[in-house]
Amino acid sequence: MIELxxxxxxxxxxxxxxxxxxxxxxxSPSGVPVIARQDDCQTCFMCELYCxxxxxxxxxxxxxxxxxxxxxLAESGILGSYREQIGWGKGRSPGAANDTSYLMFxxxxxxxxx
Amino acid sequence: xGNAASIRSDVELTADVLVxxxxxxxxxxxxxxxxxxxSVVLVDKGYCGTSGATAPSGTGVWYVEPTEExxxxxxxxxxxxxxxxxxxGWMKRVLDRTYSNMNDLALxxxxxxxxxxxxxxxxxxxxPEYMKLMRRRVRKAGVRILDHSPALELLADEHGVGGASGxxxxxxxxxxxxxxxxxxxxxxxxFLSKALGCNVLTGDGYLIAAEAGASLSGMEFSNAYAISPTxxxxxxxxxxxxxxxxxxxxxxxxxxxxxxGRSVIARTLQTQPVYARLDRAxxxxxxxxxxxxxxxxxxxxxxxxxxxxxxFPVTLRLEGTVRGTGGIHxxxxxxxxxxxxxxxxxxxxxxxxxxxxxxxxxxxxAAWAMSxxxxxxxxxxxxxxxxxxRRERREPKGxxxxxxVSALASAGDVQEWTAAVKREVEPFDxxxxxxxxxLTQSVGRLNGLWRTVQHALAPNASDAVKLREAxxxxxxxxxxxxxxxxxxxxxxxHKRLDYPGADAAQHYRLLTGxxxxxxxxxxxxxxxxxxxxxS
Ligand SMILES: Cc1cc2nc3c(=O)[nH]c(=O)nc-3n(C[C@H](O)[C@H](O)[C@H](O)COP(=O)(O)OP(=O)(O)OC[C@H]3O[C@@H](n4cnc5c(N)ncnc54)[C@H](O)[C@@H]3O)c2cc1C
Ligand code: SF4
Ligand code: SF4
Numbered sequence: 135m136i137e138l139x140x141x142x143x144x145x146x147x148x149x150x151x152x153x154x155x156x157x158x159x160x161x162s163p164s165g166v167p168v169i170a171r172q173d174d175c176q177t178c179f180m181c182e183l184y185c186x187x188x189x190x191x192x193x194x195x196x197x198x199x200x201x202x203x204x205x206x207l208a209e210s211g212i213l214g215s216y217r218e219q220i221g222w223g224k225g226r227s228p229g230a231a232n233d234t235s236y237l238m239f240x241x242x243x244x245x246x247x248x
Numbered sequence: 249x250g251n252a253a254s255i256r257s258d259v260e261l262t263a264d265v266l267v268x269x270x271x272x273x274x275x276x277x278x279x280x281x282x283x284x285x286x287s288v289v290l291v292d293k294g295y296c297g298t299s300g301a302t303a304p305s306g307t308g309v310w311y312v313e314p315t316e317e318x319x320x321x322x323x324x325x326x327x328x329x330x331x332x333x334x335x336x337g338w339m340k341r342v343l344d345r346t347y348s349n350m351n352d353l354a355l356x357x358x359x360x361x362x363x364x365x366x367x368x369x370x371x372x373x374x375x376p377e378y379m380k381l382m383r384r385r386v387r388k389a390g391v392r393i394l395d396h397s398p399a400l401e402l403l404a405d406e407h408g409v410g411g412a413s414g415x416x417x418x419x420x421x422x423x424x425x426x427x428x429x430x431x432x433x434x435x436x437x438x439f440l441s442k443a444l445g446c447n448v449l450t451g452d453g454y455l456i457a458a459e460a461g462a463s464l465s466g467m468e469f470s471n472a473y474a475i476s477p478t479x480x481x482x483x484x485x486x487x488x489x490x491x492x493x494x495x496x497x498x499x500x501x502x503x504x505x506x507x508x509g510r511s512v513i514a515r516t517l518q519t520q521p522v523y524a525r526l527d528r529a530x531x532x533x534x535x536x537x538x539x540x541x542x543x544x545x546x547x548x549x550x551x552x553x554x555x556x557x558x559x560f561p562v563t564l565r566l567e568g569t570v571r572g573t574g575g576i577h578x579x580x581x582x583x584x585x586x587x588x589x590x591x592x593x594x595x596x597x598x599x600x601x602x603x604x605x606x607x608x609x610x611x612x613x614a615a616w617a618m619s620x621x622x623x624x625x626x627x628x629x630x631x632x633x634x635x636x637x638r639r640e641r642r643e644p645k646g647x648x649x650x651x652x653v654s655a656l657a658s659a660g661d662v663q664e665w666t667a668a669v670k671r672e673v674e675p676f677d678x679x680x681x682x683x684x685x686x687l688t689q690s691v692g693r694l695n696g697l698w699r700t701v702q703h704a705l706a707p708n709a710s711d712a713v714k715l716r717e718a719x720x721x722x723x724x725x726x727x728x729x730x731x732x733x734x735x736x737x738x739x740x741x742h743k744r745l746d747y748p749g750a751d752a753a754q755h756y757r758l759l760t761g762x763x764x765x766x767x768x769x770x771x772x773x774x775x776x777x778x779x780x781x782x783s
Pocket of ligand 2: 156178
């Protein structure tokens with residue numbers, strides 16, 4: 135579930151408010167969106183991908199947790215890690231171009247019972 | 249819902265074609281309709297580009313080279329699993345259309361990888377990239393997109409369907425789109441189980457189609473459960489092909505597996521936890537897997553588990569009709585329903601024509617979504633244009649507004665009703681291991697629930713959406729179980745403990761429909777009934 139909107143990183147672009155399929159965020163007067171309906175979060179990680187400055191953290195759990203703080207998340211390299219893997223962001227190229235599904239597909243055809 | 253057509257909406261638009269849902273099916277429909285010169289509005293409950301089952305995930309695609317041999321093998325491979333309810337004519341058309349659509353995606357800039365033989369590999373699409381591209385293409389084609397704008401009701405008159413209405417969840421405003429033709433591409437129904445990307449998929453399209461008089465088919469094939477780590481929503485299952493499943497004490501659960509052994513996992517989960525480890529993957533495979541499906545590893549990495557070397561607890565998450573095959577029934581190859589002006593595509597429509605009674609995983613659903621979407625878009629555009637000037641004079645009314653409203657529902661009521669539906673559809677003992685007795689009892693409870701939810705009225709726009717979802721899930725569960733009761737045999741993913749074998753005499757597709765009274769009929773009989781009604 136979504137656990138963090140970093141107000142030090144956020145540049146108030148509003149992307150997360152728009153792209154979240156289940157409308158978890160609300161705009162706020164400060165410009166930094168607030169997590170208004172955490173219960174509605176479906177843990178799909180899409181907001182993280184669309185945040186241009188890696189200000190969001192979606193924990194992998196399907197329920198709220200006592201999530202690590204921003205400093206710990208940044209130090210462990212988790213903030214923005216998914217966006218980097220997908221290859222989105224300035225100076226990166228789409229990870230889809232390195233999709234090795236074809237190797238898995240071949241392996242799958244060789245797997246008995248498939 | 250009130251009578252949306254007579255009360256003025258805050259946002260009122262007209263278009264040749266209205267597309268409800270902006271996943272793969274809806275975006276392909278919007279593109280092909282626009283390519284025919286139609287004006288198109290696309291509404292999505294969430295955000296076209298991130299919403300639905302594909303966007304956060306990714307799909308293998310049924311992309312098969314057009315050689316006789318490869319196509320034959322592809323068609324044959326799933327026929328038995330699907331209980332021989334699929335149709336080779338439809339399969340051929342889907343294979344052709346998918347092949348050309350995937351090649352079209354390459355031209356549009358999808359970054360397909362190059363394989364070890366130097367060829368562009370087109371059998372897989374990563375969801376975020378695919379759906380970002382589709383949104384861009386749809387916008388470029390001049391389609392008007394309304395995000396966060398769930399459709400709650402169709403509009404209809406004596407000529408058929410003529411638009412839809414709903415709310416804009418950001419502002420609470422209402423919207424109405426009058427259109428010559430409507431395509432329902434709102435996905436399947438996963439009953440708010442939080443399977444990856446599926447919480448927007450609550451069967452809304454089935455309900456509004458049924459209110460307008462459409463029927464459904466294959467609703468007994470609606471009990472897909474996907475493997476996921478217990479802590480995570482990631483229901484990507486392909487890699488469990490290389491998993492071994494264990495009891496808590498570390499001994500192997502015999503017979504448990506991803507493809508054939510999910511029932512064994514379910515049986516074990518009823519009494520104790522089940523653990524998995526991808527220990528059958530070779531060293532090479534481990535790095536391929538990461539590059540193929542980064543999202544599979546996301547939750548493991550964040551929790552600090554190495555799925556190749558460490559045991560992790562798994563569960564089965566209900567995906568309902570999303571990876572089942574039931575949905576709105578289509579009467580011809582244009583993806584038309586029996587209601588004039590109404591089309592359906594993708595998971596919202598039945599996928600029996602190409603999968604029969606089983607999909608589970610792997611490539612057919614994605615191929616169906618892009619093919620059926622394309623056909624529905626083309627046909628809807630042609631239909632809308634033939635209506636010509638007559639369209640301007642139509643005053644279609646809400647197709648679901650005949651209902652009598654009895655009581656104002658609080659948010660708490662709606663939550664309780666949603667929980668009540670989930671109690672009927674999630675348990676393996678009712679939905680996976682089916683019997684006459686348990687299904688009959690469940691239908692009784694669901695009928696009671698329907699009598700309550702259908703008369704309720706929500707106090708505001710955002711509650712109206714949740715109430716509508718509760719109504720749609722209740723209706724969906726009733727069609728599922730009525731069909732499951734009618735099929736007194738085991739076929740495809742539909743397993744009856746009291747009828748463990750397939751029965752040649754029941755080798756037909758089942759149609760269902762109705763709201764207060766649910767009916768179920770074998771396909772041919774039901775079709776002739778519709779023909780009689782229309783003449
Ligand atoms: C984890 C996972 C993995 C999968 N892997 C594969 C695979 O490898 N191969 C394969 O072939 N298939 C796979 N599938 C299935 C595949 O994702 C679906 O078949 C496909 O997404 C269907 O496309 P669709 O456009 O019909 O529906 P969706 O992609 O679900 O889109 C439906 C859209 O409709 C919108 N909507 C819903 N209700 C309303 C409403 N009332 N008003 C307006 N809009 C509404 C939603 O917001 C959503 O955007 C997988 C599914 C899951 C969950
Ligand atoms: S993880 Fe998905 S549902 Fe949750 S806040 Fe982000 S975009 Fe919204
Ligand atoms: S997407 Fe990121 S930068 Fe933009 S408003 Fe949301 S948190 Fe702030």
